[in-house]
Amino acid sequence: MCSARVGSNEELVPLILSLHVPTGSLVADVTYGTGIFWKLVPKAKYKLRATDIKTGVDCRKLPYENASIDCVVLDPPYMEGLYRRAKGHLAGAGTYAAFRTTYSNGERTSDGPKYHDAVLDLYFKAGLEAYRVLKQYGVMIVKCQDEVSANTQRLTHVEIINEYATLGFFAKDLFVLVRANKPAVSRMKRQEHARKNHSYFLVFVKTNGANPRGKGLRNGAARRLEGHTGRAERTP
Numbered sequence: 001m002c003s004a005r006v007g008s009n010e011e012l013v014p015l016i017l018s019l020h021v022p023t024g025s026l027v028a029d030v031t032y033g034t035g036i037f038w039k040l041v042p043k044a045k046y047k048l049r050a051t052d053i054k055t056g057v058d059c060r061k062l063p064y065e066n067a068s069i070d071c072v073v074l075d076p077p078y079m080e081g082l083y084r085r086a087k088g089h090l091a092g093a094g095t096y097a098a099f100r101t102t103y104s105n106g107e108r109t110s111d112g113p114k115y116h117d118a119v120l121d122l123y124f125k126a127g128l129e130a131y132r133v134l135k136q137y138g139v140m141i142v143k144c145q146d147e148v149s150a151n152t153q154r155l156t157h158v159e160i161i162n163e164y165a166t167l168g169f170f171a172k173d174l175f176v177l178v179r180a181n182k183p184a185v186s187r188m189k190r191q192e193h194a195r196k197n198h199s200y201f202l203v204f205v206k207t208n209g210a211n212p213r214g215k216g217l218r219n220g221a222a223r224r225l226e227g228h229t230g231r232a233e234r235t236p
């Protein structure tokens with residue numbers, strides 16, 4: 001298995017699972033959406049818990065016990081156009097309506113940070129919650145895509161890796177998925193950055209604080225968990 005491939009989510013996800021998630025694992029896909037990730041995964045292979053904001057479960061507040069899940073899969077709306085204060089400003093208007101309903105819950109974002117920071121906010125808070133529900137050495141698979149926001153290159157995958165390291169997640173693997181077709185062209189006068197035709201699947205492992213960079217990062221996660229949920233996991 002190689003780290004980059006041209007293809008689709010439904011082809012790549014089973015390969016990542018086979019490499020990183022043992023058969024029989026309890027897997028929570030917390031942004032299940034239409035379930036494309038699972039289309040080619042044999043049903044009997046994993047114990048799948050599928051939730052989404054559309055089914056009433058927020059990935060920032062999961063209905064699972066501390067340290068009870070083997071693997072969390074996260075794929076929230078990845079672009080700032082899907083986090084807008086007004087519904088009419090959400091990406092995917094008119095003929096692109098299917099895009100909006102597939103990639104988001106189609107609702108406006110009423111509070112919290114704006115634009116690209118809103119994208120990161122959800123990834124970061126969902127990461128913290130995943131850390132809480134994952135067993136020690138549990139695996140977190142995160143899909144994301146970089147974006148140009150306000151004419152500025154935002155390397156979302158780097159921002160996530162850096163933040164998750166402070167939570168105590170070790171970045172074990174990284175996959176680049178290149179789409180076979182061309183990305184949509186937005187109206188622009190002059191091209192400043194290459195158009196994105198790839199996304200990432202990041203594979204993290206919840207470590208016990210023995211992070212390879214050895215800084216006791218686990219404590220940072222524990223502090224934040226207390227602040228956010230009051231349900232900190234107190235492992236030695």
Ligand SMILES: C[S@@+](CC[C@H](N)C(=O)[O-])C[C@H]1O[C@@H](n2cnc3c(N)ncnc32)[C@H](O)[C@@H]1O
Pocket residue numbers: 030031032033034035036037038051052053054057058059060075076077078102103104105122
């Ligand atoms: C990129 S799509 C996910 C696609 C999914 N992997 C699939 O196979 O269809 C993003 C999903 O995140 C969901 N979502 C948005 N905010 C959420 C939240 N706070 N908690 C849980 N799900 C959320 C949306 O409803 C949408 O289904």
